[in-house]
Each structure stands twice: as structure tokens, then as C-alpha cells.
Amino acid sequence: MSTDADGRIRSWTLTPSRPHFTPPAGAVDAHCHVFGPMAEFPFSPKAKYLPQDAGPEALFGLRDRLGFARNVIVQASCHGTDNSATLNAIARSDGKARGVAVVDPAIGDAELDMLHEGGIRGVRFNFLKRLVDDAPKDKFLEVAHRIQRLGWHVVVYFEADILDEMKPFLAAIPTPIVIDHMGRPDVAQGPDGPDMTAFRALLDSREDIWTKVTCPDRLDPAGPPYADFVRSVRPLVEAYPDRVLWGTDWPHPNMEKTLPDDGALVDVIPGIAPTETLQRKLLVDNPMRLYWPEEA
Ligand SMILES: O=C(O)/C=C(\CC(=O)C(=O)O)C(=O)O
Numbered sequence: 001m002s003t004d005a006d007g008r009i010r011s012w013t014l015t016p017s018r019p020h021f022t023p024p025a026g027a028v029d030a031h032c033h034v035f036g037p038m039a040e041f042p043f044s045p046k047a048k049y050l051p052q053d054a055g056p057e058a059l060f061g062l063r064d065r066l067g068f069a070r071n072v073i074v075q076a077s078c079h080g081t082d083n084s085a086t087l088n089a090i091a092r093s094d095g096k097a098r099g100v101a102v103v104d105p106a107i108g109d110a111e112l113d114m115l116h117e118g119g120i121r122g123v124r125f126n127f128l129k130r131l132v133d134d135a136p137k138d139k140f141l142e143v144a145h146r147i148q149r150l151g152w153h154v155v156v157y158f159e160a161d162i163l164d165e166m167k168p169f170l171a172a173i174p175t176p177i178v179i180d181h182m183g184r185p186d187v188a189q190g191p192d193g194p195d196m197t198a199f200r201a202l203l204d205s206r207e208d209i210w211t212k213v214t215c216p217d218r219l220d221p222a223g224p225p226y227a228d229f230v231r232s233v234r235p236l237v238e239a240y241p242d243r244v245l246w247g248t249d250w251p252h253p254n255m256e257k258t259l260p261d262d263g264a265l266v267d268v269i270p271g272i273a274p275t276e277t278l279q280r281k282l283l284v285d286n287p288m289r290l291y292w293p294e295e296a
Contacts, residue, residue: 010052012251014061017263021270022067024280028287029068031214031247033076034059034089041088044080048131051078054251056089062250066266072291074124075102076253077131083115090119098291100124100155105139116150121291123147127158137169144173153177153290159184160195163202176208181215187232196232203240210243216268217260224264230271237272241281
């Protein structure tokens with residue numbers, strides 16, 4: 001990572017290695033973000049990190065370079081509840097991007113309709129204390145009820161140590177749920193370790209809990225080829241092939257120590273989804289069902 005004169009960090013590259021793995025036609029990068037550009041879309045005063053600009057052109061350039069067709073852009077915490085940067089990127093995508101918003105719980109129905117019009121198909125509830133000041137479960141539940149009429153889902157981000165305390169909240173959500181990065185298990189424990197076992201029990205508790213099998217760069221400090229991540233995550237993809245999504249996480253918000261190589265991240269895909277059928281479900285069929293249901 002590098003830091004510019006304003007203290008804005010950059011933890012991504014525009015020129016990752018070319019992956020060896022070729023994604024199937026129509027593949028969706030279902031977890032990525034945009035930052036700014038700040039001059040047009042300032043960061044939130046509550047942002048916990050201040051990144052350099054990583055706007056739509058850069059994201060779409062990466063998409064093409066890696067062999068993907070579409071993006072799902074997730075509102076990052078540095079933009080707070082102002083979804084303008086995400087909506088701007090979707091609007092510039094030629095229909096090739098949709099998004100997940102972060103909303104103020106007091107948001108009105110008219111604004112939710114406007115977000116839907118702009119390509120938003122879900123809301124994200126972030127429980128990471130290092131990223132957000134508070135995560136009011138009662139208010140989040142009200143939001144979850146209010147987005148039901150739009151056919152949206154809820155994306156939840158939490159770490160493995162609070163999975164147990166999250167269970168009643170997750171059980172009360174009336175829409176499909178997507179868990180970011182599998183709730184951040186310790187992949188060094190292996191596929192039958194306590195974190196993965198607890199996470200599978202959560203998936204077994206409801207048929208409409210999906211997960212993103214993402215972020216080897218955050219979960220496996222050994223780096224490429226991310227052997228612990230592959231060993232722990234492949235059985236999950238094989239067991240829940242219709243409920244898994246994949247994404248780059250570009251521009252890798254808030255990564256302070258490493259600069260992930262997106263080519264190496266793409267090359268993890270055949271390790272966790274070893275057959276063409278699994279790869280098609282993970283990269284095309286599943287994200288299309290959730291984000292472009294009218295085409296799926
Ligand atoms: O991008 C991710 O999924 C992970 C993030 C950043 C994030 O979630 C955010 O800023 O909203 C993290 O762990 O710092």
C-alpha cells in the first residue's frame with residue numbers, strides 16, 4: 001500500500017497479473033467497491049479510512065482485464081450512508097453493474113424507490129467496530145422489513161467471534177441474507193475447525209442464507225496461492241453450491257499491510273470451485289438470480 005501527501009491510502013493496483021483461470025461468459029464480480037472520486041463524491045466525516053480515488057472507470061477496466069462481465073458494487077463504509085458514488089458507478093456501467101446500499105435507518109420509502117431505480121438490490125449492515133460507530137439491530141430489522149416489498153436482500157458483515165450473538169438478529173430478518181466473507185473464519189483451522197463448523201450450522205439454519213466466498217487476502221496471511229483458504233472453503237462451495245457468490249473486493253478497502261494481486265485472487269476460483277458446473281453457479285447463475293433476477 002502507499003499513502004499520498006493528503007494521507008489517503010491506496011491498497012490496490014490497476015495492473016494486476018493476468019489470471020491463468022478464465023471465468024465463464026457472463027461472470028459477475030459480486031463484491032467490489034468504488035471510492036469517490038472525492039472531488040465529486042466526498043467521503044463521510046465518520047469514515048475510518050481515507051482512500052485515494054478508485055472510480056468507475058478504474059473498476060470497469062479491472063473487470064475487463066480479469067475477464068468478468070458485470071459488477072455488484074457494495075457501498076463502502078468510507079462513504080457512509082450517502083450512496084451517490086455507488087449510484088454514479090452503476091449509472092455509468094451500461095447496465096453491467098448493480099449495487100448494495102448502506103442506508104440511514106430513517107430513510108423514506110420514496111428514497112428506497114429511487115435507490116431501486118438506480119440499480120440497488122440490497123442493503124448492507126456492517127457490524128465491524130473498526131469500520132462503523134454503531135450497528136443498531138432494532139433499526140436494521142425495521143429497514144429489513146421495509147425493503148421486503150422491493151424484493152431486496154440484506155448483506156451482513158461481521159467477524160467470527162460474534163457469530164453466536166448475531167444468531168437471533170439473523171433469524172429475525174425477513175428477506176434473504178448474504179454474509180460477507182463467510183463471517184471471517186480463521187481458515188487456518190481447516191474445513192472442520194470450530195469457525196467453519198459454526199458457520200455451516202448457520203447456513204443450515206435457513207435455506208435463504210447465502211455467503212460470499214471472498215477475501216483470501218484478508219483471511220489467509222500466507223498469501224498466494226492461499227492454501228489454507230482453498231482447503232477450508234472448497235468443501236463449503238461443494239456443500240452449498242447454489243448459495244455462494246464470489247468477488248474481488250477491489251479496491252481492497254482499508255488493507256494496510258498488503259497490496260493484493262487481483263490476478264492471484266481470480267486464480268483461487270478453480271481451487272474452491274473445481275468443476276465447470278460449480279464455477280458457473282458461483283460466478284454466473286447465483287449472482288444473476290440475486291441481482292438480475294429478470295434475466296436469470
Ligand atoms: O470491503 C470489505 O468487504 C471489507 C472491509 C471494508 C468494508 O467493508 C467497508 O469499508 O465497508 C474491511 O474489512 O475493512
